[in-house]
Amino acid sequence: QKEVEQDPGPLSVPEGAIVSLNCTYSNSAFQYFMWYRQYSRKGPELLMYTYSSGNKEDGRFTAQVDKSSKYISLFIRDSQPSDSATYLCAMTGSSNTGKLIFGQGTTLQVKP
């Protein structure tokens, strides 16, 4: 069984929709949670970073972590065609090591 599960999609939404992306995990030691965005033929770029449980908001993006349920989410409000990409969740229990466990990635397409 994978440590991190992520629905690969693809997910197709109309422009302006609210998008919800999710990951579940099994390792209760995970404390650092990240969302990376990867455009086609590019490397991932860090979008959101959260430590432990709670919410974090940055513009149209909101990251939520529920450690009791081992579940993390990324919400995108007012989605734009430029948001079309693959979104990867990543997490680790070890501080400052860079040893991240990634989900499979969810491919999102936002249609104009």
Added chain:
Amino acid sequence: EADIYQTPRYLVIGTGKKITLECSQTMGHDKMYWYQQDPGMELHLIHYSYGVNSTEKGDLSSESTVSRIRTEHFPLTLESARPSHTSQYLCASSEEGEKLFFGSGTQLSVL
């Protein structure tokens, strides 16, 4: 401009050849990493380095080797490429361990 560079972007090569994938960063980061990514699959850590002359193997077993002679340079070498090595190789660096900056990757195809 501070960045992380990978060359080549694409490489098609025959079985048995020796290859080196280059990775350089201008951000002065001590920590550097190599991740492997197959289409539609998770990224897996294959090598990492926390500084000059320091290299370790990651969680995914790999026949590749790495070196870290200079802070900014972290090349990956395959002594004898095989079709099973076909994959995308992503180099990353970080100052804080969780916040990785990735290069654009090298797509390797071994025939």
